[in-house]
Amino acid sequence: MLKLIPRPLRTLIVIALLAVVFILLADRVDEYRVYQGATIAAYVVAIISIVLLTGYSGQVSLGHGALMAVGGYSAALVVQNLHWPLWISFFVAVLGAAAVGAILGIAAARLSGPYLAGTTLAFAVGLPSIANRFTALGGEQGIGYDVGLPPARFGDSFTQYKWLFWICAAATLVAVGVAIHISRSRYGRIWRAVRADETAAALAGINVARSKVLVFTISAGFAGLAGALFSTTVFLVAPASFSLGLSFLILTGAVIGGVRSIYGAIIGAFVLIIIPIIAETLSSGASESVATNLPAVITGALLVLTVLLSPGGTAATFEHLTKAIRGKVRH
Amino acid sequence: MLRIDSLTTDHGQVRAVDHVSFDVEVGSCTAVIGANGAGKSSLLRTLSGLVKSSSGSAHWGDIDLLKLPTSEIVRHGVAHVPEGRSVIAELSVEENLTLGALWRGKDPDVAVTKSEVLDLFPRLGERLKQGADSLSGGERQMLAIGRALMARPKLLLLDEPSLGLAPIVIEQIFHTIDTMRKATGLTVVLVEQNAVSALGIANHAIVLSLGKIVVSGSASDIASDESLRHAYLGY
Amino acid sequence: MQQFIDTLILGVSFGAIYALMALALILVWRSTRVVNFAQAGQAVLSTYIGLEIHRLTSSYWIALIVAVIAGGIVGGLVDLLMVRPLSRHSGTGPEAAVAPVIGTLGLLAIVQGVVGIFWGGEFRKYPAAFSTDAISIGGSRIPFSPFDIFIVAIVLAVMVAFGFIFQRTGLGLAMRAAAFGSEVAQLAGVRTGRVRTVGWSFAGSAGALAGVLITPNVFLAPNSLDLLLVFGFTAAVIGGLESMVGGALGGLALGLGLAIVLQYLGSSFTFMAAFVVLIVVLLVRPQGLLGKKGARRA
Ligand SMILES: Nc1ncnc2c1ncn2[C@@H]1O[C@H](COP(=O)(O)OP(=O)(O)OP(=O)(O)O)[C@@H](O)[C@H]1O
Numbered sequence: 001m002l003k004l005i006p007r008p009l010r011t012l013i014v015i016a017l018l019a020v021v022f023i024l025l026a027d028r029v030d031e032y033r034v035y036q037g038a039t040i041a042a043y044v045v046a047i048i049s050i051v052l053l054t055g056y057s058g059q060v061s062l063g064h065g066a067l068m069a070v071g072g073y074s075a076a077l078v079v080q081n082l083h084w085p086l087w088i089s090f091f092v093a094v095l096g097a098a099a100v101g102a103i104l105g106i107a108a109a110r111l112s113g114p115y116l117a118g119t120t121l122a123f124a125v126g127l128p129s130i131a132n133r134f135t136a137l138g139g140e141q142g143i144g145y146d147v148g149l150p151p152a153r154f155g156d157s158f159t160q161y162k163w164l165f166w167i168c169a170a171a172t173l174v175a176v177g178v179a180i181h182i183s184r185s186r187y188g189r190i191w192r193a194v195r196a197d198e199t200a201a202a203l204a205g206i207n208v209a210r211s212k213v214l215v216f217t218i219s220a221g222f223a224g225l226a227g228a229l230f231s232t233t234v235f236l237v238a239p240a241s242f243s244l245g246l247s248f249l250i251l252t253g254a255v256i257g258g259v260r261s262i263y264g265a266i267i268g269a270f271v272l273i274i275i276p277i278i279a280e281t282l283s284s285g286a287s288e289s290v291a292t293n294l295p296a297v298i299t300g301a302l303l304v305l306t307v308l309l310s311p312g313g314t315a316a317t318f319e320h321l322t323k324a325i326r327g328k329v330r331h
Numbered sequence: 332m333l334r335i336d337s338l339t340t341d342h343g344q345v346r347a348v349d350h351v352s353f354d355v356e357v358g359s360c361t362a363v364i365g366a367n368g369a370g371k372s373s374l375l376r377t378l379s380g381l382v383k384s385s386s387g388s389a390h391w392g393d394i395d396l397l398k399l400p401t402s403e404i405v406r407h408g409v410a411h412v413p414e415g416r417s418v419i420a421e422l423s424v425e426e427n428l429t430l431g432a433l434w435r436g437k438d439p440d441v442a443v444t445k446s447e448v449l450d451l452f453p454r455l456g457e458r459l460k461q462g463a464d465s466l467s468g469g470e471r472q473m474l475a476i477g478r479a480l481m482a483r484p485k486l487l488l489l490d491e492p493s494l495g496l497a498p499i500v501i502e503q504i505f506h507t508i509d510t511m512r513k514a515t516g517l518t519v520v521l522v523e524q525n526a527v528s529a530l531g532i533a534n535h536a537i538v539l540s541l542g543k544i545v546v547s548g549s550a551s552d553i554a555s556d557e558s559l560r561h562a563y564l565g566y
Numbered sequence: 567m568q569q570f571i572d573t574l575i576l577g578v579s580f581g582a583i584y585a586l587m588a589l590a591l592i593l594v595w596r597s598t599r600v601v602n603f604a605q606a607g608q609a610v611l612s613t614y615i616g617l618e619i620h621r622l623t624s625s626y627w628i629a630l631i632v633a634v635i636a637g638g639i640v641g642g643l644v645d646l647l648m649v650r651p652l653s654r655h656s657g658t659g660p661e662a663a664v665a666p667v668i669g670t671l672g673l674l675a676i677v678q679g680v681v682g683i684f685w686g687g688e689f690r691k692y693p694a695a696f697s698t699d700a701i702s703i704g705g706s707r708i709p710f711s712p713f714d715i716f717i718v719a720i721v722l723a724v725m726v727a728f729g730f731i732f733q734r735t736g737l738g739l740a741m742r743a744a745a746f747g748s749e750v751a752q753l754a755g756v757r758t759g760r761v762r763t764v765g766w767s768f769a770g771s772a773g774a775l776a777g778v779l780i781t782p783n784v785f786l787a788p789n790s791l792d793l794l795l796v797f798g799f800t801a802a803v804i805g806g807l808e809s810m811v812g813g814a815l816g817g818l819a820l821g822l823g824l825a826i827v828l829q830y831l832g833s834s835f836t837f838m839a840a841f842v843v844l845i846v847v848l849l850v851r852p853q854g855l856l857g858k859k860g861a862r863r864a
């Protein structure tokens with residue numbers, strides 16, 4: 001039945017349904033959950049940026065936290081200084097990060113595995129300190145950036161958190177749609193070919209270097225949007241929000257969800273939200289240093305366990321399970 | 332005695348060695364011949380533990396070769412010269428040789444072995460300090476064999492020592508192997524594409540095809556059987 | 567001019583420490599083809615252990631020795647407990663390519679978290695072996711302290727010792743053979759797994775020493791050595807990631823370069839400078855200063 005509907009339409013329908021679910025959910029749960037929903041939305045986009053890069057081209061970046069910073073700052077600057085509307089600032093975030101990503105990508109195209117990881121690590125460590133330095137960027141305090149108040153016609157019960165969630169969820173749904181579209185396009189196929197075997201892809205007439213730069217640029221664009229969304233949830237852009245820890249965190253989300261799977265990004269984002277909650281529960285009553293450090297320990301442990309036990313991430317594990325179950329049923 | 336019984340090795344879906352059984356007497360030389368992809372290298376690699384067998388057994392004396400990790404077999408007198416001039420290019424010629432006897436520790440006999448090897452391959456002696464990557468193909472093959480001999484093996488597994496070498500060099504290497512076997516009672520399993528030369532110095536021979544032994548017998552019989560030569564050896 | 571010379575002098579002891587970190591990364595890279603991002607965590611852990619020993623014994627030297635030994639043990643354990651199991655499933659695809667990077671990063675997060683749990687997040691001061699005050703010769707101050715002299719001397723000694731081990735001993739030969747031709751090494755009787763673990767141990771010790779030497783000049787906190795990792799990696803890449811001599815020169819070059827950046831552009835730019843240097847080296851001379859052409863491929 002479902003097969004009769006053309007694929008792009010199916011994607012749209014799924015996304016529309018998701019949107020309805022989100023809206024209904026946002027009305028049912030309490031404010032804090034709504035706020036978390038917005039954070040999840042930002043994480044989803046951030047993780048998708050990793051999935052596109054790592055899953056579709058086999059490159060590892062530890063610098064996507066910094067690319068998020070580029071996105072966040074670009075967006076905040078145009079809102080603050082030029083008073084551009086929020087939705088345009090999202091585009092600015094995408095473009096700003098993509099521009100930096102393109103430059104990084106040119107280097108990245110020539111670097112394999114650990115070289116790229118190390119170079120982007122240096123980028124992630126270096127960039128926030130530059131932001132610290134310039135007054136135009138607000139120094140350590142950063143610059144304010146938020147979604148503003150919800151339109152009055154939505155009524156009093158429509159809180160700012162809800163408005164924040166709406167905006168983040170909408171942007172995320174669009175981003176997911178675009179990502180799925182890209183992955184199914186000619187480019188997605190080219191990238192997968194490059195990932196599978198660079199030499200064979202080159203022999204088949206694919207410009208491997210250009211394809212890698214393109215992947216990196218697009219991935220950076222997603223990271224930029226994620227950075228803007230992420231900044232709206234904390235109401236400002238500041239160097240401290242984009243620490244190396246953030247790069248690791250989104251990488252964790254991608255690895256746990258499965259670096260090949262866009263849907264896995266959603267699983268990953270939920271895990272990222274759950275980690276601090278678990279850490280909080282585990283460390284209740286323990287000293288402060290336990291509470292502050294437990295999330296990092298859990299994140300690291302999840303990373304190590306995932307690569308040791310289920311290298312494909314949860315999405316792949318689900319796939320195996322469903323295949324196994326289907327296989328059983330059929331026999 | 333090397334005793335191989337029903338040995339089977341798979342590379343994933345590909346069965347490279349298929350229920351192979353044969354014995355090699357101490358001090359004798361057995362040639363293993365066959366076309367490309369017949370499973371010759373896989374057989375030797377199984378014996379030295381570089382690939383795992385699927386079933387069967389392989390014993391050298393009372394040592395179960397299939398149970399030992401690669402790094403241990405040489406301590407039991409088995410040296411394998413793998414296919415393709417396998418020397419370590421980043422090391423000097425001398426270091427490659429020293430490496431072969433590293434496990435023997437401070438054994439004073441190592442110096443004796445080294446001078447024996449250099450007597451066999453004088454060209455190596457002239458190039459001791461040179462990087463192994465600067466050697467010619469034939470010199471590298473000599474170095475690979477020399478490295479194996481540094482272990483003072485009782486059983487030598489040689490994988491296509493003639494690969495890519497000039498006929499005169501091939502002859503020299505085969506002559507060296509033959510002399511050494513006769514002089515020291517070394518046992519040799521010699522994998523070769525170059526059937527004529529191999530059969531010339533071997534006592535026995537087996538012919539592999541698609542992982543199976545299709546013919547086995549004395550080297551001279553096989554060399555003189557015209558139909559066999561046509562069917563499997565291609566000359 | 568005088569100021570410029572002073573700046574360069576300032577860079578020497580930092581450069582020596584970067585070289586040490588580069589050495590740690592190179593040792594692991596050569597043997598395992600893994601850039602060990604956890605090295606920053608291992609070094610921090612070892613340095614905290616040293617600090618603890620110093621508190622108990624008040625002896626700089628005992629603390630130093632214990633820290634270096636602890637670093638070696640931790641390094642060996644990392645190989646045994648994580649890297650070996652990881653290299654056992656040999657898959658293909660993006661997961662297999664990223665697994666070691668992810669694994670060592672995860673370990674970095676774990677170690678830093680655990681260090682934070684035990685020792686808290688506040689900055690601590692690690693003692694120096696000698697005075698860190700600038701020496702004056704004939705009335706003019708040189709920005710080089712007795713402790714800096716000690717740093718340069720001990721790093722040189724370590725380099726010479728490693729050089730001796732690698733070039734002149736059987737263990738060193740086995741390590742090089744295992745790194746460059748694992749199969750041939752095994753056939754020659756080298757127990758490559760053990761040799762590799764020894765390499766990880768050496769690397770862990772070198773990293774621990776780097777941590778102990780740099781913390782008196784910076785501060786000790788659970789993630790205070792991240793920068794050392796980045797600079798060590800940069801130094802290693804400048805040297806081509808394969809060669810220890812290259813790594814040492816790379817460390818020195820980076821130390822001098824960063825000192826100049828620090829002097830003339832300010833501390834905010836030193837971090838970015840490492841990144842720029844990495845990009846430039848990798849694009850212009852990807853095989854490193856000393857590397858052979860074509861040697862680079864992960
Ligand atoms: N690592 C491997 N993975 C998968 N298949 C392999 C592997 N090594 C060998 N094979 C397959 O096993 C079969 C036997 O290969 P093997 O190398 O043993 O042949 P050979 O007789 O030594 O050939 P040649 O004379 O060309 O060296 C071949 O079909 C080969 O493709």
Ligand SMILES: [Mg+2]
Nearest residue numbers: 371372373414
């Ligand atoms: Mg072969």
